[in-house]
Amino acid sequence: MVLPSRAENVAVVRQALAGAIEVLGLNESRLLDINTAVSEACNNVVVHAYEGGEGPLEIYLCVQDSELEVVVEDDGVGIRPRAPEPGLEVQGLGLSLIQTLSDRVEFLGGISQGTEVRMAFSLNGESESWAREKAAATEVREPPGELVIGVTAGPLAAPVLGRVIAMLAARADFSLEGISEAQLVTDSLAANVPRVIVGSKIQLGIDMPPDELVVRVGPLQEGGAHKIMDATPLAELPPVLERLTKEHRVEGSPDGEILSLTIVNPH
Helix, strand or coil, X not given: CEEECCCCHHHHHHHXXXXXXXXXXXXXXXXXXXXXXXXXXXHHHHHHHCCCCCCEEEEEXXXXXXXXXXXXXXXXXXXXXXXXXXXXXXXCCCHHHHHHHCCEEEEEEXXXXXXXXXEEEECCCXXXXXXXXXXXXXXXXXXXXXXXXXXXXXXXXXXXXXXXXXXXXXXXXXXXXXXXXXXXXXXXXXXXXXXXXXXXXXXXXXXXXXCEEEEEEEEECCXXXXXXXXXXXXXXXXXXXXXXXXXXXXXXXXXXXXXXXXXXXXX
């Protein structure tokens, strides 16, 4: 996920994490630990990385056999927090809290090189060798959007995308019905995009103009956008995306088609 380093966007990151952790079946206590540690790392970016301005906040999540690894990155001035001396609290950095809640944590980067915070959380109480290589870079270019999220096709896609779009719809003052319909849109994308995507990830670029959400998905294989739009859960119903979006169009990109959907609050 890549999004602007604004304080309100930390809640969007928490929702995405909650969707993933829900699938993993971890208990509420473990979810709280992970969310708190990751929130502290994200808050560091918001407060310190861009010296009062804003820039990209990037979050990577990798589920392994015995660990969940979360990486928080920025392109800012470079935060190099040091372990606190006994009895000395490091104000604003939350380093000691992140260290307490994570099974392993590492800070990388340098002055003018940005900062990378890598946190590992054991899924079963036994932490094996930590894979130090971050998840592979995006295989293809992501669709444009203020917020970009990519989820590997599979069981994580629907809950992660659904929680993120619900948070954004609520922020746009959608009604409960509107929030539910926005989630149905991402559920349909999670179910139907994997058969026509280029690469292995379902990638969304999301913009938030007043009272709307513009969701771009892709890149897709040629003709893939129309296949997604034509999908319907029941033969007697019109296609889901046609019913639940105000507008749709197919855009081009160097890697394939981009399907752009405009979601509005129903009246």
